[in-house]
Amino acid sequence: MNFELSAREKELSAKAREFCDQVLVPLEIITDEHGELPMDRREAVKQAVRDWGFAGINHSKENGGLGLTMVEQTAIEEQLGRVTNGLWSCVWRPPVSLKFGTQAQKDAYLKPANQGYRRGAFAISEEGAGSDPRQVKTTAHLRGGKWHINGEKWFVTSYNASDFVIVHAHVDDDPNKPTLFLVDKPAEKMVHLRSPTFMHNFAFDHAELRFDDLELDEDKMLGEIGQGFELTKDWFVEARLQIASHSIGAATRAAELANDYATNRHQFDRPIRDFQGIEFMLADMAVEIFAAKSALYRVAWEIDSGVDRKQVHAHASALKLHCSEVAGRVIDKALQVLGGRGYMRENPVERLYRDIRVDRIWEGTSEIQRVVIGGQIRKRGLSVYTDVT
Ligand SMILES: Cc1cc2nc3c(=O)[nH]c(=O)nc-3n(C[C@H](O)[C@H](O)[C@H](O)COP(=O)(O)OP(=O)(O)OC[C@H]3O[C@@H](n4cnc5c(N)ncnc54)[C@H](O)[C@@H]3O)c2cc1C
Numbered sequence: 001m002n003f004e005l006s007a008r009e010k011e012l013s014a015k016a017r018e019f020c021d022q023v024l025v026p027l028e029i030i031t032d033e034h035g036e037l038p039m040d041r042r043e044a045v046k047q048a049v050r051d052w053g054f055a056g057i058n059h060s061k062e063n064g065g066l067g068l069t070m071v072e073q074t075a076i077e078e079q080l081g082r083v084t085n086g087l088w089s090c091v092w093r094p095p096v097s098l099k100f101g102t103q104a105q106k107d108a109y110l111k112p113a114n115q116g117y118r119r120g121a122f123a124i125s126e127e128g129a130g131s132d133p134r135q136v137k138t139t140a141h142l143r144g145g146k147w148h149i150n151g152e153k154w155f156v157t158s159y160n161a162s163d164f165v166i167v168h169a170h171v172d173d174d175p176n177k178p179t180l181f182l183v184d185k186p187a188e189k190m191v192h193l194r195s196p197t198f199m200h201n202f203a204f205d206h207a208e209l210r211f212d213d214l215e216l217d218e219d220k221m222l223g224e225i226g227q228g229f230e231l232t233k234d235w236f237v238e239a240r241l242q243i244a245s246h247s248i249g250a251a252t253r254a255a256e257l258a259n260d261y262a263t264n265r266h267q268f269d270r271p272i273r274d275f276q277g278i279e280f281m282l283a284d285m286a287v288e289i290f291a292a293k294s295a296l297y298r299v300a301w302e303i304d305s306g307v308d309r310k311q312v313h314a315h316a317s318a319l320k321l322h323c324s325e326v327a328g329r330v331i332d333k334a335l336q337v338l339g340g341r342g343y344m345r346e347n348p349v350e351r352l353y354r355d356i357r358v359d360r361i362w363e364g365t366s367e368i369q370r371v372v373i374g375g376q377i378r379k380r381g382l383s384v385y386t387d388v389t
Pocket residue numbers: 122123124125129130131132154155156157158198206358361362363364365366367368371
């Protein structure tokens with residue numbers, strides 16, 4: 001077993017770290033105070049992503065991406081996770097489902113999206129459909145050679161940074177026909193209802209949209225009728241790995257800041273790290289990161305090694321659950337070590353504390369991951385998780 005990152009993986013990780021420090025970290029406070037990344041900063045960041053060579057990190061070269069392995073992507077994503085306010089999302093990751101499009105769709109959407117000239121948001125969730133997407137009420141009916149889309153979507157992340165939306169709808173109002181559609185912006189009958197505020201101040205918005213009999217050409221369907229979930233399966237694995245990577249990056253930054261503070265802060269005539277109450281918190285943080293990070297790179301390696309998809313799916317759920325919960329605990333302890341300073345918005349740990357909470361909710365809540373893991377154990381035995389591989 002070799003756990004050493006290759007020279008190239010180390011180089012990508014170091015470059016991502018430098019990109020964060022030079023380009024994204026200086027935007028943290030302004031994004032937090034403004035509620036999102038100000039519009040007049042967005043083009044320069046986009047150009048920086050291209051200049052630093054991070055355009056299309058999650059797609060093949062054939063589709064205009066960088067053709068990175070999953071371990072390479074993880075090395076980059078982990079560093080991006082260090083930044084606050086969801087600024088990691090300035091590095092675009094076009095939805096995986098686009099790779100299943102027709103050649104014309106790949107040319108029109110995926111390739112320019114990989115270069116950052118287009119961007120897509122993904123709309124599945126609705127008021128009545130969260131953990132259970134079969135409750136989706138958005139419908140698609142084919143009439144007179146046009147698709148007619150009706151319904152409402154919630155939580156559409158990065159809508160105001162996107163120029164198209166991938167909409168998950170039920171053809172003929174049939175939950176057995178979940179299907180994806182490409183909707184270009186602006187579309188008169190795709191109405192932006194509002195972009196509510198959230199606990200975090202994210203780089204881009206999370207919008208609510210209404211489709212009032214929006215008409216689409218037939219070639220705006222992505223994949224086949226009923227393939228809505230099939231096309232997003234790979235996305236779930238990738239998104240869960242990204243969340244796990246970001247969680248480890250965030251937890252590591254918080255732990256580093258706490259460790260520095262504990263060394264330099266003196267109370268009662270000694271550094272506070274000399275108090276066992278503080279040292280034990282630092283020890284627990286380090287151990288939690290150590291274990292979770294080992295699992296993260298193991299699952300990334302499994303994907304690159306062509307391990308069975310079902311096993312990877314099972315492991316990605318466990319990883320997302322564990323890393324997001326570890327990050328919550330580590331950042332909470334880091335804030336405690338920092339005392340009052342950790343509670344100040346100008347301190348990255350305070351912002352990480354707010355940012356990290358959503359990682360236990362989106363892309364499948366912690367409870368839904370446990371449902372998946374429990375189901376895997378029932379179906380295939382505990383060894384899915386307890387064997388080395
Ligand atoms: C900031 C943010 C951004 C988002 N971005 C997007 C996006 O871009 N596109 C998109 O489509 N969606 C997005 N979402 C939606 C997200 O995927 C959902 O919030 C998530 O799937 C949970 O759904 P829900 O909020 O409706 O909660 P609910 O499904 O109502 O769940 C409420 C509670 O019940 C629990 N629960 C539900 N079912 C079970 C069960 N079977 N067993 C045990 N417990 C259960 C949940 O775990 C949770 O604790 C985003 C959400 C947020 C907060």
